[in-house]
Amino acid sequence: xxxxxxxxxxxxxxxxxxxxxxxxxxxxxxxxxxxxxxxxxxxxxxxxxxxxxxxxxxxxxxxxxxxxxxxxxxxxxxxxxxxxxxxxxxxxxxxxxxxxxxxxxxxxxxxxxxxxxxxxxxxxxxxxxxxxxxxxxxxxxxxxxxxxxxxxxxxxxxxxxxxxxxxxxxxxxxxxxxxxxxxxxxxxxxxxxxxxxxxxxxxxxxxxxxxxxxxxxx
Amino acid sequence: xxxxxxxxxxxxxxxxxxxxxxxxxxxxxxxxxxxxxxxxxxxxxxxxxxxxxxxxxxxxxxxxxxxxxxxxxxxxxxxxxxxxxxxxxxxxxxxxxxxxxxxxxxxxxxxxxxxxxxxxxxxxxxxxxxxxxxxxxxxxxxxxxxxxxxxxxxxxxxxxxxxxxxxxxxxxxxxxxxxxxxxxxxxxx
Numbered sequence: 576x577x578x579x580x581x582x583x584x585x586x587x588x589x590x591x592x593x594x595x596x597x598x599x600x601x602x603x604x605x606x607x608x609x610x611x612x613x614x615x616x617x618x619x620x621x622x623x624x625x626x627x628x629x630x631x632x633x634x635x636x637x638x639x640x641x642x643x644x645x646x647x648x649x650x651x652x653x654x655x656x657x658x659x660x661x662x663x664x665x666x667x668x669x670x671x672x673x674x675x676x677x678x679x680x681x682x683x684x685x686x687x688x689x690x691x692x693x694x695x696x697x698x699x700x701x702x703x704x705x706x707x708x709x710x711x712x713x714x715x716x717x718x719x720x721x722x723x724x725x726x727x728x729x730x731x732x733x734x735x736x737x738x739x740x741x742x743x744x745x746x747x748x749x750x751x752x753x754x755x756x757x758x759x760x761x762x763x764x765x766x767x768x769x770x771x772x773x774x775x776x777x778x779x780x781x782x783x784x785x786x787x788x789x790x791x792x793x
Numbered sequence: 794x795x796x797x798x799x800x801x802x803x804x805x806x807x808x809x810x811x812x813x814x815x816x817x818x819x820x821x822x823x824x825x826x827x828x829x830x831x832x833x834x835x836x837x838x839x840x841x842x843x844x845x846x847x848x849x850x851x852x853x854x855x856x857x858x859x860x861x862x863x864x865x866x867x868x869x870x871x872x873x874x875x876x877x878x879x880x881x882x883x884x885x886x887x888x889x890x891x892x893x894x895x896x897x898x899x900x901x902x903x904x905x906x907x908x909x910x911x912x913x914x915x916x917x918x919x920x921x922x923x924x925x926x927x928x929x930x931x932x933x934x935x936x937x938x939x940x941x942x943x944x945x946x947x948x949x950x951x952x953x954x955x956x957x958x959x960x961x962x963x964x965x966x967x968x969x970x971x972x973x974x975x976x977x978x979x980x981x982x
Contacts, residue, residue, distance in 0.1 A: 630968045633975060634940035636918040640830030643843055647821045650850045651814055
């Protein structure tokens with residue numbers, strides 16, 4: 576527990592942590608001297624260093640693996656081949672365009688009915704409130720509640736959006752031709768990102784590889 | 794603290810990200826030997842290790858955009874290679890090949906002669922190889938990464954996808970086990 580509250584490691588831990596660098600003599604001089612001083616007084620660290628040197632000298636016996644002749648060209652050839660194959664299989668319509676198209680449909684098909692439902696609900700609530708008023712207060716009040724049609728709502732939406740763009744001045748006029756697309760892209764990108772993050776990320780299939788094929792054939 | 798990457802490697806990876814083949818080739822030249830050796834240590838089959846190393850490079854090149862070039866490349870590459878190697882080992886074909894190799898090696902050591910006599914007839918290098926073979930796989934891996942590849946604790950942690958504390962513990966135990974086996978086999982230090 577003591578170590579949990581003590582940010583400075585004890586000398587033995589510090590020695591063991593720095594062991595490879597200490598053994599290779601690549602520590603700063605003052606650190607090396609400090610650790611060397613500790614080692615001379617610490618039987619446990621002397622043993623650790625001795626073991627480190629033994630393991631290191633034995634492991635040095637093993638020769639590094641040889642790279643087969645032509646390995647580099649083989650890898651690059653295979654990489655090029657797969658890259659070209661992937662390029663050929665990518666559809667002409669990019670994912671981005673599909674997203675934008677989907678967004679456009681979603682905005683007009685899903686968003687507007689949702690707004691319309693909200694309006695209906697608000698209207699009914701208002702009528703309900705009036706109904707609860709005593710008759711004398713309701714006298715002379717005639718409410719006609721007209722829910723706008725989709726066409727009217729679309730027009731209102733466009734006017735509202737136009738207002739925003741106007742307030743943006745020069746930038747608004749640049750964005751204006753693309754505003755429908757931008758709204759759509761924003762909504763659908765968000766939806767797709769959420770779907771990807773929550774459902775697809777860990778389930779994407781791994782690409783077939785030569786290794787996989789060779790495994791199956793063995 | 795993660796080992797910092799040198800400027801040259803940073804530049805090579807930056808170019809490789811644009812698909813520049815000379816840069817990709819440099820990465821292969823620099824890391825192929827170490828990677829094949831590491832994978833061979835896991836799958837115990839040099840031909841298979843070569844195939845897996847090839848696949849590792851291709852996967853790494855395909856995902857270079859996800860790699861942070863401020864970090865050392867080798868631990869990241871080793872991590873991909875390790876996953877592919879472990880997939881192979883856990884596959885039925887991999888298990889069968891490794892088991893058959895283990896049996897043939899035990900036959901090579903021989904049951905009539907004791908381990909000391911058998912080791913006497915082998916070179917010191919072969920003796921060390923044999924000790925590594927009989928160590929648990931995770932001990933073998935950390936010893937290889939530390940002493941063959943010279944990776945620091947943090948780089949080993951990245952390659953194995955483990956906390957540094959675990960790497961230190963494994964390495965400490967691996968060294969102990971390695972020395973016990975070496976002494977029991979009569980290998981001189």
